[in-house]
Amino acid sequence: xxxxxxxxxxxxxxxxxxxxxxxxxxxxxxxxxxxxxxxxxxxxxxxxxxxxxxxxxxxxxxxxxxxxxxxxxxxxxxxxxxxxxxxxxxxxxxxxxxxxxxxxxxxxxxxxxxxxxxxxxxxxxxxxxxxxxxxxxxxxxxxxxxxxxxxxxxxxxxxxxxxxxxxxxxxxxxxxxxxxxxxxxxxxxxxxxxxxxxxxxxxxxxxxxxxxxxxxxxxxxxxxxxxxxxxxxxxxxxxxxxxxxxxxxxxxxxxxxxxxxxxxxxxxxxxxxxxxxxxxxxxxxxxxxxxxxxxxxxxxxxxxxxxxxxxxxxxxxxxxxxxxxxxxxxxxxxxxxxxxxxxxxxxxxxxxxxxxxxxxxxxxxxxxxxxxxxxxxxxxxxxxxxxxxxxxxxxxxxxxxxxxxxxxxxxxxxxxxxxxxxxxxxxxxxxxxxxxxxxxxxxxxxxxxxxxxxxxxxxxxxxxxxxxxxx
Amino acid sequence: xxxxxxxxxxxxxxxxxxxxxxxxxxxxxxxxxxxxxxxxxxxxxxxxxxxxxxxxxxxxxxxxxxxxxxxxxxxxxxxxxxxxxxxxxxxxxxxxxxxxxxxxxxxxx
Numbered sequence: 200x201x202x203x204x205x206x207x208x209x210x211x212x213x214x215x216x217x218x219x220x221x222x223x224x225x226x227x228x229x230x231x232x233x234x235x236x237x238x239x240x241x242x243x244x245x246x247x248x249x250x251x252x253x254x255x256x257x258x259x260x261x262x263x264x265x266x267x268x269x270x271x272x273x274x275x276x277x278x279x280x281x282x283x284x285x286x287x288x289x290x291x292x293x294x295x296x297x298x299x300x301x302x303x304x305x306x307x308x309x310x311x312x313x314x315x316x317x318x319x320x321x322x323x324x325x326x327x328x329x330x331x332x333x334x335x336x337x338x339x340x341x342x343x344x345x346x347x348x349x350x351x352x353x354x355x356x357x358x359x360x361x362x363x364x365x366x367x368x369x370x371x372x373x374x375x376x377x378x379x380x381x382x383x384x385x386x387x388x389x390x391x392x393x394x395x396x397x398x399x400x401x402x403x404x405x406x407x408x409x410x411x412x413x414x415x416x417x418x419x420x421x422x423x424x425x426x427x428x429x430x431x432x433x434x435x436x437x438x439x440x441x442x443x444x445x446x447x448x449x450x451x452x453x454x455x456x457x458x459x460x461x462x463x464x465x466x467x468x469x470x471x472x473x474x475x476x477x478x479x480x481x482x483x484x485x486x487x488x489x490x491x492x493x494x495x496x497x498x499x500x501x502x503x504x505x506x507x508x509x510x511x512x513x514x515x516x517x518x519x520x521x522x523x524x525x526x527x528x529x530x531x532x533x534x535x536x537x538x539x540x541x542x543x544x545x546x547x548x549x550x551x552x553x554x555x556x557x558x559x560x561x562x563x564x565x566x567x568x569x570x571x572x573x574x575x576x577x578x579x580x581x582x583x584x585x586x587x588x589x590x591x592x593x594x595x596x597x598x599x600x601x602x603x604x605x606x607x608x609x610x611x612x613x614x615x616x617x618x619x620x621x622x623x624x625x626x627x628x629x630x631x632x633x634x635x636x637x638x639x640x641x642x643x644x645x646x647x648x649x650x651x652x653x654x655x656x657x658x659x660x661x662x663x664x665x666x667x668x669x670x
Numbered sequence: 671x672x673x674x675x676x677x678x679x680x681x682x683x684x685x686x687x688x689x690x691x692x693x694x695x696x697x698x699x700x701x702x703x704x705x706x707x708x709x710x711x712x713x714x715x716x717x718x719x720x721x722x723x724x725x726x727x728x729x730x731x732x733x734x735x736x737x738x739x740x741x742x743x744x745x746x747x748x749x750x751x752x753x754x755x756x757x758x759x760x761x762x763x764x765x766x767x768x769x770x771x772x773x774x775x776x777x778x779x
Contacts, residue, residue, distance in 0.1 A: 225714055226691055232710050233699045239761040242710050246754040249717065256720045262727035264736070271722065271740040275747020282748070283755035291760065295709045298753045302715050305745035308738045309721045315735045316725065324674035423708055430715045434688070438681045440721055446681055447688040448717040454692030455711050459704065466701075549701070557704035565763040576701055 209260045215443065217255035222447035224248030229451065235571060252444045288566050289523040292556040293352035296345045296422050303341030303429040306436050307402075310335035311395060313439065319390025331439035332382040335395075336402045337432035341425045343406030348422055351410075352555055362412040374405040409475060417474045419556045420463045424471065427456025466551035468613040496632065499650035501659060504591075504626050505666030511588035513544040515580065517617055518564065520554045521594010521629065525656035528567035531593065534660050535569065537667045547573055548580040548590075548617050550598035577617060587622040592643075594628060594656045600641045611639060625649040628659045706760045713753025719746025 207213060225248045231241020256262070279298075286294045310331045314320065320328035350356035363370065381398035384391075413421050430452025437445025464471050508514050516535070522528060535545045547569065553560045561574055575583075584590065592599055599619045602609040619625055620643055627649060643649055652659050699707055722743040730736050 222688075226695060229692075229695050229707075229710065229714070232703065232707050233695065235700075235703060235764045238703060238706060238764060239758065242706070242713075242754060242757045242761055245710065245714060246758075249714070249750055249754070252717060252720060253723070256723050256727075259724065259727065261729075262723070263729065264726050267736055267740050268723055268726055268743060271726075271743025272719075272747050274740075274744040275719075275749075276751050278744070279748040279750075279752035280755060283752040283759070286756065288760070288763075291705060291709070291756070294752075294756055295705075295712055298709075298716075298749050298756070299712050301745040302712070302718055302749035305716075305718045305722060305742040305749065308742035308745070309718065309725055312722075312725050312730065312735045312738045312742065315732060315738075316730055324678070326674070326678050426708060426712050426715070430711070433715045433718045433721075434685060436718060436721050438678070438685065440724055441677055441681065442720060442724065443681070443684055445717055445720055446684050447691075448714050450685050450688035451692035451695070452711045452715040454689040455696035455707075458693060458696050459699075459708060459711075463704070551701045551704075556708070558702055558707075559705055561702040562705050562760050562763060571702075571764070574702065 208258050214255050214258055217251055217258070218442075218444040221248045221252035221255065221444050222451075224251065225448055225451060229455070252448075255444070287526075288563055289526065290353070291562065292419065292422065292554075292559065293349045295556070296348040296352060296425070299422065299426050299429055300342050300345030300349065303338045303345060303425070303432065306334050306338030306429065306432045307342060307399060309436060310338065310439070311399060314385070314395045315392065319385060319392070319395075321390060325386060327439050328386045329382075330435045332385060332398065334432040334435040334439065335398060336378050336382065337428050337435070339399050339402035340406035340409065341428040341432065343403045344410040344425050344428075345406075345422070347407055347410040348418055348425065351413075352418060356411075358414065358418075360412045360414045363408070367408065367412060371405060371408055374401045374408065377401040378405065413474065417467070417469070419552060419559075420460055420467070420469070420471070420474050422556070423456055423460040423463055424475070427453050427460055430454075430456050463552060463557050466557070466615065468615060494645040496644055497650050499626060499652050501652065501662035502666045504650075504652055505663045505670065507624065507626065508538055508543065508589050508591065508663070509541050509667060509670050511543055513546070513583075513587045514538060514589045514591060515546050515548050515584065515587045515619075515622065517548045517550075517590060517592045517595050517599060517619055518553065518560045519550075519593065519595025519598060520559075521596075521656050523554055523559065523563055523594070525594065525658075527593060527657035527660050528563045528569075530657050530660040530664065532564075532567040532569055534664045534667065535573075537664060541667075541670075545573065546575050546580065546583070548577070548619075549574050550577055550595070550617050551615075553595055553598050577615060581618050584618045584621040588624065590619045590622040590625045592619060592625060592627040592629075593660070594630075596629075596641055597639060599643050600639065601643055601646075602639070602641070609639065619643065620646055620648070623648065627651050628656050629653060630655060702764075706757050706764075709753060709757045709760065713750055713757060716746050716749030716751075716753055719743055719750055722746055 228245030231237040378401040381394045433449030726739040
């Protein structure tokens with residue numbers, strides 16, 4: 200490279216322009232993500248933006264330690280690519296939690312390094328210390344919280360809320376106070392690394408304690424919230440490092456993540472503070488027990504289910520996490536085709552929080568090539584259940600629970616649900632009578648017009664399909 | 671100090687504008703795309719990898735700090751690479767495509 204070209208490439212303004220191009224691409228790409236047709240391109244555009252941002256950073260004058268930088272990038276790539284390529288669509292929520300966690304972890308580590316590198320922000324402006332420490336606290340909370348969320352979704356840790364009782368709120372506040380106190384001490388001049396370590400540990404404990412008490416049903420909201428947290432801490436780190444690309448990208452994620460969290464909380468009729476305060480299911484009478492002796496369940500067979508659906512004029516399929524676990528989406532698609540060949544109108548009713556993540560069902564059904572326009576959102580389909588002959592509930596539970604409408608002391612009371620119980624008959628595919636992820640009993644299963652078909656969702660659907668072929 | 675404050679003000683204005691940009695972009699997303707969107711924005715905050723590169727690249731003496739930063743860069747890279755790839759895989763499924771044989775990735779463990 201000629202000296203002239205080198206000085207041009209490494210010019211501060213040139214790098215600043217590259218950053219502007221990069222975050223322009225982020226925003227443009229994310230705009231694309233808002234529509235199914237433009238989404239693939241949008242995501243790739245955002246990825247190109249990221250590449251531009253990384254290249255611009257390499258050009259910053261005086262960047263050295265290339266060996267170590269490359270080692271880090273290579274390790275990250277070697278771990279990241281196979282993880283992303285091999286994860287099953289059903290495991291997507293925990294994968295997103297994990298990727299989110301490492302992002303938060305990176306921010307906390309960077310803040311710690313900055314602290315060590317500058318001797319406790321000795322010669323830095325006060326605001327730099329403040330933003331850096333803020334990013335350390337939130338990044339650490341996000342890292343540990345996401346790991347717990349991953350553990351719960353992967354079922355390494357029980358999905359049920361784990362609390363330390365009444366002291367929970369107090370302990371959380373105390374941990375936050377400790378972290379903030381350490382930050383204040385550092386900002387006001389102390390350069391003791393012990394303070395930084397206590398700050399990181401207190402935030403780590405806080406991250407664990409915030410997510411542990413949260414029941415599985417609220418987990419999507421929590422992941423989205425932690426996503427917003429990581430974004431905010433990235434923006435704070437950007438201010439501390441005076442890096443525009445970090446500020447813009449972090450803040451966009453912080454803002455969009457907050458909106459997304461809010462939308463999801465609304466879909467469940469829960470407020471974000473009450474979710475974070477935890478205890479969904481803490482007040483619930485333990486579900487899954489054998490205390491339903493007086494209620495009777497009618498079970499059915501695959502052949503009966505097949506006959507019932509084959510002679511229906513409209514069938515609505517309500518998929519839930521059970522379909523995901525059983526990987527039944529392809530079998531469902533095949534069954535749907537057979538029904539359509541027999542002149543049955545088939546629609547899919549997608550609850551906004553069905554599965555373990557909003558939109559989770561749409562991803563799975565798209566994987567199985569179910570046409571996009573066959574998937575109906577809750578508000579569009581709810582008026583149709585009273586005209587529906589058969590509702591086929593595949594591994595969904597809480598989102599169909601009529602208690603949410605009728606029983607004011609139910610923990611899910613007020614959550615908008617799919618009014619499956621209004622249809623002429625309901626067939627529920629379920630592994631057993633155990634309660635849903637929220638741990639709440641579902642009266643739908645005992646209703647007169649409901650029949651249960653027990654077994655693995657995939658094999659049940661395949662059996663129904665075989666019966667349909669024979670008809 | 672005034673120089674530092676000037677930079678801070680400039681950065682804060684960028685911050686506020688970015689917040690509104692994020693708000694406007696996301697406020698009209700259909701439920702269908704919430705999962706890919708979450709995963710896509712998730713990849714974008716992997717931009718923290720830049721922070722790691724800058725701090726490490728501009729010179730670090732302590733060996734321990736270097737290790738912290740290498741881990742941070744690795745973490746950030748996982749976030750970026752994994753995040754974009756996973757989102758791409760998800761979104762590919764929303765495209766209408768000719769019927770393929772059921773994928774071989776079906777083996778449940």
